[in-house]
Amino acid sequence: MARIFSWNVNGVRSALGKGLNDFIAQTSPDVLCLQETKCDAATAKTLGFNFPYQFWHEAEKKGYSGTALLAKVEPIAVTTDIEGDHPSEGRVITAEFKDCYIVSAYVPNSQRELERLSYRLDWDADFHYHLAKLAKKKTVVVCGDLNVAHEEVDLANPAQNRRNAGFTDEERESFAKLLQQYGFTDTFRAAHPELKHRYSWWSYRPGIRERNIGWRLDYCLTSGDIPWDQAQIHDQVFGSDHCPVSVSVSAKL
Secondary structure, eight states: OOOEEEEOSSSSSHHHHHTHHHHHHHHSSSEEEEEEEOSHHHTTTTTOOSSSSEEOOOOOSSOOOOOEEEESSOSSEESSSOSSOOOOOOEEEEEEEEEEEEEEEOOOOGGGGEEEEEEEHHHHHHHHHHHHHHHHHHHEEEEEEEOOSSSSSGSSTTTTTTSSSSHHHHHHHHHHHHHHHHOOEHHHHHOOOOOOOOOOOEOSSTTTTTTTOOEEEEEEEHHHHHHEEEEEOOOOOOOSSOOOOEEEEOOOO
């Protein structure tokens, strides 16, 4: 089984100062996907991560967005971004391994007043097309901050957030399409269909995380019928406003 972890670290250098390397040592992932790295590739490669294969995709705007994929096994090939007219925000890394593709993704936020909702939905469509093409060749494992709480069980206050970014009908329907039309599995929800109060993001406002007023925005999805296990949310782990998520898949890397 290949153990895959994903974490929106909200600044990789900040996370290193809050125990990121300790977490890696404790969990020993085969592949670690990071989002919101906020770090250029040249600097990132000097940070001392204990992975022989590191792929960093930075945004054009310094200190913004960014993704990474760190692996113990060398991928066959690695690509960045998706097709379509999109700004250079470092949002997608795709690594091909022997039995599967692994994608580290940081989906755009629709922002306050839903200023970027239309763009977000266009981005979703291109991202889904990218994943569907990959899935025709091999199993795809998608890990990352997908910036949507799919169902009411996936956030603490659904009624109050109905038209807020990450819980609009449009975003939820787009995510549902990825599951229903393109055949991806939300591994955590498939493993725990009725489990409540499990979130992966909390506001930094005082008392919010302590009271577990959160959202489940981070996912590990799989395509096809690849066996998987241990779909987990590591909400006891601090170091970011997000916590890590993980899954094990029966695949050779």
